[in-house]
Amino acid sequence: QVQLVQSGAEVKKPGSSVKVSCKASGGPFSSYTISWVRQAPGQGLEWMGRIIPFVGFANYAQQFQGRLTISADKSTTTAYLELSSLRSEDTAVYYCARAHGEPNRFDPWGQGTLVIVSS
């Protein structure tokens, strides 16, 4: 079955960028849709955006427009999230998840990547 393994924790300075990876295994990557969801400490889940690797199409939650780039490399079956102009409020655990069905449901999830933004 599908497994998603994410890159390790990051500590970043305010104003910098972070790139988190999500490697998929099991099943044809091109048929996936990968979504990214984040969770700030002690807070709820927040959908950030998604990508359809087969066509390279990505769409983003409005609040991240202009600051977020989601990409995918079909050759390595890896999806990426890049968030720029980081601020302390971006400190969170970032999850990738396979999205399917309409409306999208998320299953399975990666293990999460902690990103800390601190000066």
Add this chain to the structure above:
Amino acid sequence: QSVLTQPPSVSGAPGQRVTISCTGSNSNIGAGHDVHWYQQLPGTAPKLLIFGNNNRPSGVPDRFSGSKSGTSASLAITGLQAEDEADYYCQSYDSSLRESVFGTGTQVTVL
């Protein structure tokens, strides 16, 4: 800010039944979009618990059930067990935002 509202917490004794509500609007649940539910155990990633309003993925006990009516949905846990202590989130799609949306989350405590 979440567009789906859940109670912050619910609690019950072992063996009891608890329900968690998820209140939306005419642009999400009320527009006919299905609702999914996730369980998040402490320190772990969320796990799909219910999809398409009332369907359980393989391996999810039948103690968990979902329903949807109008602009709201509910998750019921019957025969509450200690291992059910977790955070629970509803999720749907919002036609106005054109985004997937999550509920505010509910912490379930087993007394």
